[in-house]
Each structure stands twice: as C-alpha cells, then as structure tokens.
Amino acid sequence: MKLLLEHAHVEGIRYYDTYRKHGGYRSVEKAFKMTPDEIVEEVKKSGLRGRGGAGFPTGMKWSFLAKPEGVPRHLVCNADESEPGTFKDRYLMEFLPHLLIEGLIVSSFALGSHATYIYIRGEYAWIVDILEQAIAEAKNNGWLGKNILNSGFDCEIYVQRGGGAYICGEETALIESLEGKRGNPRIKPPFPAIQGVWMRPTVVNNVETLAAIVPIINNGGEEYAKIGVGRSTGTKLLSVCGNVKKPGIYEIDMTQSVEEFIFSDEYCGGIANGKRLKACIPGGSSVPILPANLLLKTAKGETRYMNYESLSDGGFATGSMMGSGGFIVMDEEQCVVRHTMTLARFYNHESCGQCSPCREGTGWMYKILKNIEYGKGKLSDIDLLWDIQRKIEGNTICPLGDAAAWPVAAAIRHFRDEFEWHVNNPDEAQNRNFGLAHYADPIHIPAGA
C-alpha cells in the first residue's frame, strides 16, 4: 500500500510536468472547492498522527490554532530531521518535492497561512535548491502567489536553512531559530498555536505529516482511516539503517509484524552478512532499544507489529515506541555499550544548555559511558548512570532531556549484563564484543502471567 511513494520511482517525478501528469496538485483543486474548516474536518477524520515522532493527532493540533482578528497566522514545516536513524523526510524532499509543496498549499489554505516556511536542517544544503526550484515551478503554474486558482487566497512558501542543531527539531526551538535566535526551547504554555513565530498563531508540522495531507484530501479522511490498524491510521515511512541487507526508505500500512518487516525480502531482507539479530531501536535514537526477543514478541509472547500501539506494548519496561520511524538494527557483533556511548555523545553535543539537568547530565552520562567502553568503568558506574538519567527525565523544558535519558535507561534495563561484562573484563572488552548472548532466546513468561 503506497500513498506517498506511489510515484517515487517515476523518472523525472521531481519536476513539475511529470508530477502533474501523474495526478499531482489534484488535492489543491479539490481543497479550494472546500472551506478551510471542511479540510480540517477531513484531517481529523483521517486519524493522521504527527509523523515527526510524538504522534499527536494532526487534525486536533490544527483545531487549536487561534484565529484572532487581524493577526496573521503561519504554517511552518519542520524539515529539521536530525534524530539519529531518521532520513525519511530527506527522501521525500529530495525525490518528491512537489508532494510536499502540494501538501503545504492545501494545509496553508486550511490554516489561513499566507506566508509558509519550510525550516530545513542546514546540512541538507542541496535539498534547499531542489525545494526552491519546485516552489518556483509551482508558482509559475499558478499554484502559489496571488489569488491561487481565482480563490482569492494568496500564499508564498519560503525555505529557511538552519545551522546544524538537533534541538531545532523541537517546535519552539525551531520557532526561535526561525526568528534568528539560538535554538533554546520556549516554556509552554503559551503553545505555538496561540503564540508562535513572531508571537503569531503558528502550526508546526513534520514534512511527512504535510505530505500525507495530499492523499487525505484526494481520497477523503475516511478512506485514509481505513488503512492501518486501530489508531495507527494511514501509511508510515520507515527509514531503516544499521545491519540489514537492504537499508533505506519503506512505506508501510502498519499491519506488518516486526519479524516480517526485518526478514522478508519485500522490506529489509534480513540481517546483513549472514549474521543474527541482536537488538533494534525501532523509532529513532531517542526511543528505547529492545533485545531481539522483546522486539519480535511482546512480553506476553504475542507477535509485535509495526504500529504505534504494538511497538509501545509493555510500556518502557518491555516495549518501545514508533517515534520518527528511524529503525536502527544491530547484528550479533555490535556492542550496545559503544552504541549507547555514541548516542550519549550526540545528546551531550546537542543539548542547548538551557536546563541544568540536561546540560550537565548528558555530559556526565557520556563521560561515564566512555569510561565503561574504554575499560575504566566501575560496577557502581552503572547505578550512577541509572541515577543520572532518572534525574534528567521529566525535569527539563523540552523533551530533549527525556530523549537523552531513555536510550541510556533502556540499554541498562535490557543489557545490564553487557555493561557488567565490560567493567569486569576491561581488557577483553577492548578486543572483542559481548556478542549475542541470550538476547535472542525465547521470552520467559513468568508463571501466572
């Protein structure tokens, strides 16, 4: 089932004429015959949930937008994709730029945004050119600018490059950055829907979310909601990396089991180089890592599926999250301690420094993990790490604190013996990795459970 990537492999789909020939911009024609409120209703009916990571219902987010008389409103597209393991938005923008532009025009009309901004991570420099070319083509063909399709609605889309800061993917940090400031998240409330960019009501949505508006309007919200399972409606893009045979971007309707997704030839094609599966971070680096056994089956021994509900089954004790769809797979030879150390370094590097639990805590977590990884750790360090992550989680202005704490917590929760082995065998741990151990063993279900 492909909604977003249906035409991804058509030659020249990046350019307007080809895109239009394959049904492009039909949703704009349809949307301009509807009222903005009717469009918001369709999005609500679709059950679409934010594709950036938090999974908040998009229609509800849109309905919170304040509409005070005489105050301009803005739609901002969050293209700051920086969560390790996540590279799906890049794919959409690079190969299907018009799909995003089309979604942005419909969404801008629904929200009443006459100046819409795409805030893109600074490193995606070549994609800025691709987007600006697509915007120019759309404008030349009458889909942007003044009085679009004689509707009386004016809209411009601008691309803004960031400066290389993960934190700017957080919506209030993104807004600060768009205003030309450091990316320090704001205290909420007020939420952006009331006071966002330049203190005006603002909606910030992820690239994939806004692209999904196109099939929702074309086919109707109810049709979209029929795809998927339960509250996981529609299709989701997964970006797969790590040790699988076929890393890359996959669009799924969220009915696949995790096992099918990893091992079938239609998707990842199994683990590369004939190795065995050890662990996986299923939704971007911030979400909990799971050992193979808990990844493929829930703690109750049921099959785990690739959707919001099933991936989080068992809470953080035995489950994880769908997150951004950054699917990081580790084979039997990978070291969980080293991988966790690189993530701790990442969060330490990316902490904006505003809240002390995150600023200081991420630094200490990195230092301690580095000691353990390089054979200088103590057993008490493992408890100290646990203690630090507990003190970061929930104690910061924005979710970066949680994002930094969770990977460390989950690594210790599920791979404590690997950390202990590093501490107890410091020399050996420099030369070889812990291996698969028991992580792929069948799950032991306690009696009476």
Added chain:
Amino acid sequence: MKFSAEKLNKVKEIIARYPEGKQKSALIPVLHLAQEENGGWLSTEAMDHVAELLSILPIEVYEVATFYTMFNLKPVGKFVFEVCRTGPCMLNGSDNIIEYIKEKLSIREGETTPDGMFTLKPAECLGACGYAPMMQLGKHYREHLTKEKVDAIIDECRRNAANNN
C-alpha cells in the same frame, strides 16, 4: 569582509521573506552566505558586517554563530571532511573511516593539514543513516564510504584545487 553586489541582492531577497521589522529572522541564512564569502569561516569582522546589514547588535550575531555547529569561528581548510560518527554510522564502520583519514592526512580531529587543504571535523548524525558511513563535503554528501572512496575523494579535491589555481 564585504558582500558582493550579487550576494547583497540575495540578502535583500531573504529579508523580504519576513514581516516588516523582523529582519533578524534572516540571520542564519545570511550567516551561511557570509561564511561562503569569507573562505568557509566567520571572522568577527564578518559577523559585525552581518549585524550592520540586519540592523541588530553584534552580540546578537555572536550568540547565534556560537550556538550552531555549521558556523566555523576559526579558519578551516579548503575542503572540510565532516564525517558522521553517531550510532547508525558507527554500526557501519565510521570509526575506521575517521581513523583512516587521520592517518592518511596526518591530522587529528578538528585539525587542518599544514598546506591548508583539508580539515577533519567529526560530525553528529547528518541524516544519511541508511547510506553509512558518510561525510559531508561542501554542499553534498558522500555516502557508503570505504578507504578506497576516501582516497578517491582526496585525489579529487587535490585535482580541483590545482585546476582552480
């Protein structure tokens, strides 16, 4: 540092994207232009010039330039190798690539070769996890790196530099 006439027009075009009086919003895009114009880094003089163009205080520029990792506050080589080393790249051997570059160019992380040609700047996740290991070189990504590819990239840079002189 002064902007060329062409770049100045670009600055004006960027400022026009924002509401009246909100020209500070142009700061990050204009700093990217200034960095390009100034040989890949931002001198105090360059930042002061940007402040003047946007009618904001120099400190407003410094605090932003020091926050975002893409802005270099010291001179860098003609070619900057920004090699990603975060988890997903690490799983696919980015450590070996970084070691190889260090050995081949005889520099440490963050250093520039004495001829001013190459800088090695380890980077955190650049969003190319499925095509790891990778580096950013100028505007573009170089993906699926191997030692042989690194050799070819270094040769390519040397050829380009020679052709431009």
